Amino acid sequence: MTACQEPGCTGRYEDGWCNVCGAPEPRQAPIEATPVRPGPGGAAGTTSPAVGDSRASGSSGSSVGADPAQGSVQVVATPAPGQTQQAVSAARVRRRRAGAAGRRSRLGLGLTDVPDVPVTDPTEKLMVDPRVPEDRRVCPVCGADVGRAAGQAEGRQQGFCPQCRAPYSFTPKLDPGELVAGQYENVGALAHGGMGWIYLGRDKNVSDRFVVLKGLLNTGDEDALDAAVAEQQFLAQVKHPLIVEIYNTVQHDEDAYTVMEHVGGRSLKQLLQDRMAEAGRYTPFPVDQALAYVIEALPAFTHLHELGLLYCDFKPDNLIHEGDGIKLIDLGGVRRQDDLDSPIYGTVGYQAPEVAEVGPSVASDIYTIGRTLCVLTFEFRGYQSEYVHSLPPLSQVPAFSEHDAFYRVVARCCAPDPNDRFLSVEELRSQLVGVLRQVVAASGPGRPATLSAHSPAFDPPVTTGETLSWWELPELQRDDTDPMLDWVSGRSTNDPQATYEALAGAPEETPEVFLARARAGIRMGQRGWVEEAVRGLLAEDPWDWRGSWVRGLWALSQAEGEHVRERAQEAGGHFAAVRDALPGEIAPRMALALATELAGYDQAAELDYERAWRTDAAYVAPAAFGLHRVRLARGDVDGAIAALDSVPASSRAHPRARWLRAELLRRRGGLADLRESMHSVTRLTLDPRQRAQFNAVIYEQALDQVTEHGPQPDWRVGEVPLTRDALQRALEREYRVLADYTPDPQERAGLIDRANAVRPWSWT
The missing domain is CATH 3.30.200.20 (Phosphorylase Kinase; domain 1)
Structure with missing residues (x-):
């Protein structure tokens, strides 16, 4: 695997995509670089009016250069015979524009497009x-x-x-x-x-x-x-x-x-002003573009934090978009994390409320990132006065009401208590990428996701059935840094009682030990085990969202009989807390959808199932079955069928989806439905008795339709014309197949009698 080329990313390309930032692997052929001397207008590795940029391709008389110090490649175009330098420059501009129009922006991780900002004369x-x-x-x-100013005099x-x-x-x-x-x-x-x-x-x-x-x-x-x-x-x-x-x-x-x-291009503040000037009113960035900008900038924050530095004054003024990249400028407010004496520089409306009392921190940098996202995505009136340390109501902000995941990630960035914010910029970046996926999915056509997203918190779901239970929800990813992980893995068995007893003798109690005990307690139905494990987990970190996840699983495991609604509501509260902590993750959405479905809130369940269905290909099948259930519950058969149709053929759940689809169509019972129902199971692998039984039911219903409405010889159900004679012969054949596979003599005799009775020459 080759290293990712995205600035600041430490990942590697795997199956065409970076396994850390998600950026697509470049596919263009490498340029053969030959060292050249700098021309009279500029030096190799720099951009000047006489030097083309690295995206241009040389025409007649062009030469390619690489500056070893800069590690960049440039193309210097010279005129062909009879061609002016101006013509060469104009051709280069046309090629650059054509190339930009035919490719996806580097910003946005390949999920969305952000228009390039042309390099201008400074x-x-x-x-x-x-x-x-x-x-x-x-x-x-x-x-x-x-x-x-005093009176008429200028200040x-x-x-x-x-x-x-x-x-x-x-x-x-x-x-x-x-x-x-x-x-x-x-x-x-x-x-x-x-x-x-x-x-x-x-x-x-x-x-x-x-x-x-x-x-x-x-x-x-x-x-x-x-x-x-x-x-x-x-x-x-x-x-x-x-x-x-x-x-x-x-x-x-x-x-x-x-x-x-010198960084050319335009700051995000200037781009906002440009948009307002063009539209004649405040026109914020689309949410996906704002997220793309901030996601791209976050590795710079990570680098500063790793050096023990804090940026302190992030805002739209300090992020420049030039060409297809960005640059963080103005480090005037940067200070060391352990500096308690230097003056603090920041901007009202962006600076975290605790900075005046305790000074800046990683958490306060994250606060400025959240406030910047607000200013980029809506007209944030009062952000330096009425809402200087708060967010406006959701009803006043379309970006929040239309994309609740975006609201939740901003709300956590801007939480009044710094302990409630993200622990690191890398954690924030992971969630912002997930939120970007949700925003792009919600803004696009209503179709299932085709790409799976890597989650640092959950394993993908593995269920293939039409129902979903607590044990089929995505599992927590194991923490590879936990010193007891291997010890816990060596004591996990299929017997939860034995597992719990083995875990009781752990030489060191770590989060992985507590989580393993909690899993065993849920499987055994032992609430005491679960609560004891969760208390141990939260003693290590009171803000560990995994405690809410475990409690949600416990409540869901008890959602049976007369306590279904009550326990499902309890589970929903815990899963909602996980969703708020990890707004970019789909697993909490899926768990919350199941809990709200069991609690009887079908509309809320449908919204979360659809978000999962649109966003992550790994969740399409279980989310489609969830959509099928909630739509069917309200009588929307067409919607339920459409959900089943979305289960991809590559999924292990596809055969079950086709079978359920066929059953829905058969129950509706129209001739067109019966034809489509038969077609749905044509390629399914069924045992002979199951297929014969299904066919017999279809032919019986079709025969009733023909008897009532008359034959339609031009139509077929499977290979059988819709005439009484043809359907009787087909039905007779299926009854005899069923009789052959029926071991009970009395039942077999009954099937033979039905076959004889339905024969065309016996029909009266």
């Missing part, structure tokens, strides 16, 4: 009149408003704070054309951020490549100065393809500047 982004808006001018010392860009008399200045330090540190030419101001002016520069020592120069917004702010120095130190050690790269740190006129990689 000079088009320069500010014409670089100014800091008056409402963002505050004193660097006391935080008072400064530089505000001053620099001066002294009227409250504490500290000096302030909001004017750019660099003039266009000014050479910084003898190497970087300032082209102009790009933007002003929370901590400094951001300039576009050209590196005069490296092919005039574009760079970003980041300086201080307010040189009197000591906290801002410390943060800038800290950012430079962090950036120097952070090397990741999804994170903006630092090239250098320089001094110029007693000021420090960070020289960074």
Whole structure:
């Protein structure tokens, strides 16, 4: 298996798909790379007006180059005889656009499409009149408003704070054309951020490549100065393809500047503004596209967290979409996880509520990710005021009401208690991928899933029957990191009593030991065993959702007789807790559907069965049988048949689905139904007695129809024309076959009598 090419992913391609992130394996043929010298317009491995990107294919006179330092491949096109350089460039653009139109975006894991953002001239982004808006001018010392307009007079860009008399200045330090540190030419101001002016520069020592120069917004702010120095130190050690790269740190006129990689494209905030300008109203991203962006960015967070760093200030402004990729920028708020003294930088509306009291953490980074998803997917009015630490009601947010899995993943990211959030970015990423699958499935045509999803929490279901019981639900995946896993596996037997007794002597009590005891207790019907095991499990981790899963299985196992509804409702509550903890998983949906079905809530059960049926091919068969049951219960025979039709021929449950389909059609009893019923079982492997019995019932019903409505010789049931004579002969034959396979003499004689009675010449 080859390594996955997705940035930050550690997986490998297996059966055409990455076994970690789910991305499809690239199928294009590799490009033969030949080293070339950089042309006069740029260096190998960089992009400039004279250098094509790695997706272009050379035309006449093209050459291919690879920069060993960058590991990238480029195609440099030169004009053919009689062809201008402009014509070559135009052809390259046409090829690029045609290629983009004919392929799926790299963003979205192959599940959805995210339009590419073309690379533009960075000079088009320069500010014409670089100014800091008056409402963002505050004193660097006391935080008072400064530089505000008084009457008709315009607010001053620099001066002294009227409250504490500290000096302030909001004017750019660099003039266009000014050479910084003898190497970087300032082209102009790009933007002003929370901590400094951001300039576009050209590196005069490296092919005039574009760079970003980041300086201080307010040189009197000591906290801002410390943060800038800290950012430079962090950036120097952070090397990741999804994170903006630092090239250098320089001094110029007693000021420090960070020289960074220039990232083109548009930030997600700018893309939102573009969408609003085009539509004339706020137009958020579709939920699937927003998820694709965030999923792609999460490996960058994982990398930072593994280095002991926290990002702290994630928001749409700081994620850039360029071409078919993204880049995380502006690490100005990054700090070490064990840093308890440095100033904390964040943005109101995105920052977690506990940060002011206990400081940032992995959990607070996850909070910013959830808030960013909100801003990307709906007009989040009041997110910095009324809803600064809460979410609006579901009824006000179409993205939430239409995709409840999306709401649940956002709600867990933004939980007020950091302990209720995801433990890690990797856990969050796994659930976001599952939510993306559900969103795409719900937004597409109503058909069953054709691809199975890898679950880190559950094994796929294995049931093949039309009913579903607690023991046929997906099993929890074993934790390979549990030190007692092998010991537990060696003591598991088919006898739950013996298994439990063996587990009682465990040298160390770990989650796998508790779960094995709970399974034995459920099989034995011993509630005490189950509760004792769950209490031990939760003592290790009170937020372990597996405790709710086990309790749900126990309640479902007791849902029998007069206690069916009560126990099923109890099970549904536990499974709902697991669904909320793992909104991207299908197994809790399936378990909840079964519980609500048994509790009599057919409509809710149908919704969850359909979600499973649409999302994951491993669940299509059991979910289809569930849809068949709940639809049949309300008298929707056509819907029940349609559900059975969706069970794929490759499934072990397909024969049973065809048989049930045939039975439904037969019971409905119309001539067309009888024909289709017979056709449904034609290719099924049935024993001779079972097939003869089924055929006999079909011919009996068809004969009644012909007697009542008259013959239809142009129609056939199987190979038998719909005439009285033909049906009588066929029925006689099936009765005699049944008699041959009937051991009871009296029953056999009765079948022979029926065969004789139905013979055409005996009919009166």
